[in-house]
Amino acid sequence: TLDLFAQLCRERRYPFLRLDGSTSISKRQKLVNRFNDISK
Numbered sequence: 001t002l003d004l005f006a007q008l009c010r011e012r013r014y015p016f017l018r019l020d021g022s023t024s025i026s027k028r029q030k031l032v033n034r035f036n037d038i039s040k
Helices: 002-011 025-039
Strands: none
Touching: none
């Protein structure tokens, strides 16, 4: 389901970040920080 949603976002050029169980801890923290910076 996330794969389909990510594909749709890419096709429509929507910005998105994907964080799931396969995301490494170091990458996860970077994504969370990026999300928080975008949200401000």
